[in-house]
Amino acid sequence: MFTGIVGNHALCQRLGNDILDNTLPHAMIFEGPRGTGKHTLVRLIAAALVCERKNQASEPLPCRCCLSCRKILEGKSPDLITLGTDGRVTIGVDTVRFLREDVSIVPNDSDKKIYVIEDADKMTVQAQNALLLTLEEPPSYIHFFLLCENAGFLLETIRSRAPVLRTEPIPTEQIDRYLCEQDKRAAQMKLSDPKGYAELLTSARFGIGQALDYLEPKIFAPVRQKRGLAADFVCAAIKEEGASVILPLLSRFSSKRDLLREQLLTVSDAMRDLILLKKSDDAPLTFYSDREEAIDLCDRVSIQFLYHLNDALRCAIEENTKNANVRLTLIKMAIAAELI
Numbered sequence: 399m400f401t402g403i404v405g406n407h408a409l410c411q412r413l414g415n416d417i418l419d420n421t422l423p424h425a426m427i428f429e430g431p432r433g434t435g436k437h438t439l440v441r442l443i444a445a446a447l448v449c450e451r452k453n454q455a456s457e458p459l460p461c462r463c464c465l466s467c468r469k470i471l472e473g474k475s476p477d478l479i480t481l482g483t484d485g486r487v488t489i490g491v492d493t494v495r496f497l498r499e500d501v502s503i504v505p506n507d508s509d510k511k512i513y514v515i516e517d518a519d520k521m522t523v524q525a526q527n528a529l530l531l532t533l534e535e536p537p538s539y540i541h542f543f544l545l546c547e548n549a550g551f552l553l554e555t556i557r558s559r560a561p562v563l564r565t566e567p568i569p570t571e572q573i574d575r576y577l578c579e580q581d582k583r584a585a586q587m588k589l590s591d592p593k594g595y596a597e598l599l600t601s602a603r604f605g606i607g608q609a610l611d612y613l614e615p616k617i618f619a620p621v622r623q624k625r626g627l628a629a630d631f632v633c634a635a636i637k638e639e640g641a642s643v644i645l646p647l648l649s650r651f652s653s654k655r656d657l658l659r660e661q662l663l664t665v666s667d668a669m670r671d672l673i674l675l676k677k678s679d680d681a682p683l684t685f686y687s688d689r690e691e692a693i694d695l696c697d698r699v700s701i702q703f704l705y706h707l708n709d710a711l712r713c714a715i716e717e718n719t720k721n722a723n724v725r726l727t728l729i730k731m732a733i734a735a736e737l738i
């Protein structure tokens with residue numbers, strides 16, 4: 399049976415059977431909000447497809463130990479190819495042309511070649527049309543996994559060729575139970591650092607495998623740091639604390655482009671929670687572990703303010719991928735959001 403994701407027992411059972419029977423559809427769409435484990439899930443499916451022990455009933459699927467599994471899970475397999483916006487707003491026809499040529503090259507390591515298209519709902523109409531023919535009759539060793547937040551942005555012709563699987567955030571109680579069963583450090587942390595443990599559970603919506611990794615303090619510390627900075631920034635922005643607070647906060651962001659991107663994406667996760675809370679107090683949160691605190695922040699501002707700040711943030715994330723000056727990008731964001 400397919401393992402590694404929490405919940406969705408029936409889905410796991412079906413995926414496992416399809417992988418073992420060699421009947422997994424050649425193209426699948428995974429739809430769900432950012433942070434609901436789409437990447438983790440497709441990586442596990444990819445590992446299961448190539449796992450050298452997949453027919454040994456006593457082993458979990460994927461086994462995570464054989465060379466093929468490890469190469470996929472560590473992102474080192476040449477047969478797992480990830481495509482996406484590459485820092486642009488949309489995925490254009492050039493990306494799909496590359497893919498169409500590349501599919502005819504046989505796999506390197508195993509008998510499967512897997513393409514993951516991130517942000518597939520950002521493919522232009524031309525790109526989607528160009529993809530259609532390949533989706534229809536790919537070579538037998540090919541699998542396409544299209545990840546998106548909203549499959550509604552994909553053409554009907556694409557959706558009719560690939561089943562849509564929806565990923566939802568995993569309920570916190572379920573992650574808590576799973577972690578405590580799997581690793582004794584979870585129960586220890588729950589006692590000694592309840593606030594940190596609550597944060598870890600919320601972060602775990604990004605994938606249960608990652609949550610287990612986070613039990614290692616060295617791995618979780620930088621994550622907590624990013625979350626702390628994002629929380630401070632959003633709080634100061636909402637409370638309109640002005641330049642004297644915002645400018646020193648901006649200097650806490652990294653001057654390294656890659657790290658800055660991660661930091662800004664973490665701020666974007668916080669914003670997403672607040673925007674969702676404007677619509678419903680029960681919205682599933684992927685950033686705030688304290689719902690009351692998030693609702694309190696949310697009540698201080700209008701949804702227009704949140705959208706405005708979010709737009710400035712998106713521009714900054716985009717500008718950061720170009721060769722823009724990192725400091726200037728942050729200042730421009732603060733000015734655009736009218737924070738200073």
Ligand SMILES: [Zn+2]
Pocket residue numbers: 448449450451452460461462463464465466467468
């Ligand atoms: Zn394996």
